[in-house]
Amino acid sequence: MAVQTVASTSNPTVDLGPAAALSCRECGHRVPLGPVFACEECFGPLEIAYDFSAYGTEELRARIEAGPANIWRYAPLLPVPADVADKPNINPGWTKLVKADNLARELGVTGGLYVKDDSGNPTHSFKDRVVAQALEAARAFGFTTLSCSSTGNLAGAVGAAAARAGFRSCVFIPHDLEQGKVVMAAVYGGELVGIEGNYDDVNRFCSELIGDPAGEGWGFVNVNLRPYYAEGSKTLAYEICEQLGWRLPDQIVVPIASGSQLTKIDKGLQELIKLGLVEDRPYKIFGAQAEGCSPVSVAFKEGHDVVRPQKPNTIAKSLAIGNPADGPYVLDIARRTGGAVEDVTDEQVVDAIKLLARTEGIFAETAGGVTVGVxxxxxxxxxLDPTLTTVVLNTGDGLKTLDAVAGTGLTATIRPSLESFREAGLV
Amino acid sequence: MAVQTVASTSNPTVDLGPAAALSCRECGHRVPLGPVFACEECFGPLEIAYDFSAYGTEELRARIEAGPANIWRYAPLLPVPADVADKPNINPGWTKLVKADNLARELGVTGGLYVKDDSGNPTHSFKDRVVAQALEAARAFGFTTLSCSSTGNLAGAVGAAAARAGFRSCVFIPHDLEQGKVVMAAVYGGELVGIEGNYDDVNRFCSELIGDPAGEGWGFVNVNLRPYYAEGSKTLAYEICEQLGWRLPDQIVVPIASGSQLTKIDKGLQELIKLGLVEDRPYKIFGAQAEGCSPVSVAFKEGHDVVRPQKPNTIAKSLAIGNPADGPYVLDIARRTGGAVEDVTDEQVVDAIKLLARTEGIFAETAGGVTVGVxxxxxxxxxLDPTLTTVVLNTGDGLKTLDAVAGTGLTATIRPSLESFREAGLV
Incomplete structure (x- = not known):
């Protein structure tokens, strides 16, 4: 698919498929595709502007359905070159949409309940989707090092993707991260640098590095590549609809960290409607937070348009962003679609992890406990209307947050004899 | 697909698709399908005998290719009812076959190197394949409890599958298993019983329970359901060939625990040849063990037909079976196909885990380190001929054996400043 020329904003050396330019979410100012993330006019966030005119609806649907069993089936709708599937990439996506009838019975849902289980991604979290996009942008811009600031899932996703694609990687984390998380990130063999400070210090340092000659050739997936990176979350919306038989769900429950995922899921659904791939009818988007980091939920309930930052204190660490950049957009979307934002306690998160595991055999990360609990x-x-079709996201694997359910253990201990077995009342 | 009637050995109440009877691997004695695993005549192991006459080759290929993206695409070749995909099951399989060009360069393989990555299964090991088969047999025989003896991966696979399918589960493990493994098995909410004793004691107890009225209605996936369970490994062979474009690989490297997986992969390849789904040409099967539990490798190198038991002492715990039941069959297959059996030290296992991670972004369990190292x-x-097409199995996820690479860590620790960054030599 050729890039369409957009007057005065095209970058002819960059082929990122249907991505035509970067456009400011606030003021609409357009700039050529490049490794920038903030509007030079108003400092608003830059987003990808597309030209989707290359295909008719049914041609597009046929192309997608004939595509690979990963996110690249949606290449015509993503900021990637048409031949992306032939390049070395860890190829995330096309994870299971599980019809959760047992869970539905427990919750009283009669309209059809589904779990979109992103623990099936290569490094077992949805981060593989966004990193895969950032990697293609890094390739297009001639970067040779893939980098990020991280406190966990993202570090592993960047390390794995860089290794496979032949990039150098250099990931920055707080120096006192738990040893398990360090191992998961370090095993891919890239540079893993501990910063003496907290996550905010790590982020500040990364911003400094981007502006310095030392950072030349470096793509920070969640900073200077953020507009591309963020688009990866759209694929969750595409997959859910295609897996439902090209149908919008009535209700989706999405976890909120920065809020980016939720806003991009909404963007993906809107694109499918505009492209005619699904029927245009109402859907509701619900946001889920942990009580210990619930700035968006609090703002929603108080009727505010702005989000007051919080100091996170929750076991749902992958959602623990106290000052979520996309919080105001999340509030807009929840209100516009008739959804809501809600939060649950850490105890409810653990209960929900166990509920999902014992009903559907899916072992979710704490973020999955948040969405199921909410x-x-x-x-x-x-x-939430239990008579409507509802999709709940699980964005990561329980093996990554074992501590949350560490109290779970043996139901009985017996001697190796039938007598002891009978005494334990297990028959 | 109807079960074909086989004189005097059919069980008309059991619909397990093309499975026609159980047949002794040693003496050929046939008995009706049922929850039995040893021949009443010679105590040899019972295997499934099939009637594959229902489909012509091209009809079969078309059915498979139109099937779901999991093992049930091969339902016409498995001991399961034709409508298996509609029943609640965790639907493993159709995992990625990764073209491993970076690893190939490091190892000097020029004929095409692939990693069959079974860490992508629902509970992140190949055990989901075998448990899914046992579950369908349990359903067919009217069992209500799914059980097993386990030291790790299998416990989680049984817990998850039972939860999803609405079975009670009761898993027996040594009482002093590591807490992490206990949590992974316990989270699905079934009974998890610690036995005061070692794994041998657990197994002896399970055999006793099967013969007792207390065990009525219990399906032990790896004991009385073993003939069905074991067939799940055939799907690895089917998927590899289909993912290669209906082509046999020249060489496959398979880990050896009991040896069952390797023998069933050979069986699967033979079936594809007989059914005309792949061209009949030679292939070699290589077995991989850890030096600390290498009874089959030792027997192979010494030219023996029997396997002398060992007391396991290796970090590759999922392969640590000192007296592998299918060892002699593995020796047969390695010799018949022109393959070999080899072992590597624990240090080589760790090196191989890191090698696979840094070249392909795949984080393997210790068993994957064994196959890559071998x-x-x-x-x-x-x-092993590097000019031939070679497939290496990774049967589990690195998150399950984090301890093996616990020494991996930060490559540098710096202050949050460019000066400190430069001093660390990271530019």
Missing amino acids: TRKLIENGV | TRKLIENGV
Whole structure:
């Protein structure tokens, strides 16, 4: 697919498929595709502007359905070159959409309940989707080092993707991260640099490095490549609809960290409607947070348009962003679609992890406990309609947050004899 | 697909698709399908005998290719009812076959090197394949409890599958298993019983329970359901060939625990040849063990037909079976196909885990370190031909054996300043 020329904003050396330019979310100012993330006019966030005119609806649907069993089936709708599937990449996506009938019974959902289980990605979190996009942008811009600041999932996703694609990687983390998380990130063999400071210090240092000659040739997936990176979350929306038979769900429950994922899922659904791939009818998007880091939920309930930062204190560490950049957009979307934002306690998160595991055999990360717990709470409060088709996201694997369920253990201990077995009341 | 009637050995109440009877691997004695695993005549192991006459080759290929993206695409070749994909199951399989060009360069493989990455299964090991088969047999025989003896991966696979399918589960493990493994098995909410004793004691107890009225209605996936369970490994062979474009690989490197997986992969390849789905041409199967538990490798190198048991002492715990039941069959297959059996030290296992991670972004369990390490050793020794197409199995996820690479860590620690960054020599 050729890049369409967009007057005065095209960058003829960059082939990122249907991506035509970067456009400011606030003021609409357009700039050529490049490794920039903030508007030079108003400092608003830059987003990808597309030209989707290359295909008719049914041609596009046929192309997608004939594509590979990963996110590259949607290459015509992503900022990637048409031949992306032939390049070395860890090829995330096309994860299972599990019809969760047992969970539905427990929660009283009659309209069809589904879990979109992103623990099936290569490094077992949805981060593989966004990193895969950033990697293609890094390739297009001639970067040779892939980098990020991280406190966990992202570090592994960047390390794995860089290794496979032949990039150098250099990941920055707080120096006192838990040893398990360090191992998961270090095993891919890239540079893993501990910063003496907290996550904010790590981020500040990365911004400094981008502006310095030392950072030349470096693509920071969640900083200077952020507009491309963020688009990866759209694929969750595409997959859910295609897996439902090219149908919009009535309700989706999405976890909120920075809020980017939720806004991009909405963007993906809107694109499918505009492209005619799904019927245009209402859907509701619900945001889920942990009580210990619930700035968006608090703002939603208080009717505010702005989000007051919080100091996170929750076991759902992959969602623990106290000052979420996309918080105001999340509030807009929840209100516009008739959804809501809700939060649950850490105890409810653990209960929900166990509930999902014992009903559907899916072992979720704490973020999955947050979405399932919030779904339950929203049903109990009469906010989520149990007679409608509902999709709940699980964005990561329970093996990554074992500590959260560390209290789970043996139900009995017996001697190796039938007598002891009978005494334990297990028959 | 209807079960074909086989005189005097059919069980008309059991619909397990093309499975026609159980047949003794040693003496050929046939008995009706049922929850039995040893021949009543000679105590040899029972295997499934099939009737594959229902489909012509091209009809079969078309059915498979139109099937779901999991093992049930091969339902016409498995001991499961034709409508298996509609039943609640965790639907493993159709995992990635990764073209490993970076690893190939490091190892000097020029004929095409692939990693079959079974860490992508629902509970992140190949055990989901075998448990899914056992579950369908348990359903067919009217069992209500799914059980097993386990030291790790299998416990989680049984817990997850039972939860999803609405079975009670009761898993027996040594009482002093590491806490992490206990949590991974316990989270699915079934009974998890610690036995005061070692793994042998656990197994002896399970055999006792099967013969007792207390065990009525219990399906032990790796004991009384073993003939069905074991067939799940055939799907690895099917997927590899289909993913290669319906082509046999020249060489496959398979880990050896009990040896069952390797024998079933050979069985699967033979079936594809007989059914005309792949061209009939030679292939070589190589077995991989850890030096600390290498009874089959030792027997192979010494030219023996029998396997002398060992007391395991290796970090590759998922392969640590000192007295492998299928060892003699493995020796047969390695010799018949022109393959070999080799072993590597624990240090080589760790090196191989890191090698695979830094070249392909795949984080393997210790068993994957064993196969990659053995592949390297076989190439260095001139046993494995680097000019031929080679497939290496990774049967589990590195997150399950984090301890093996616990020494991996930060490459540098710096202050959050460019000066400190430059001093560390990271530019």
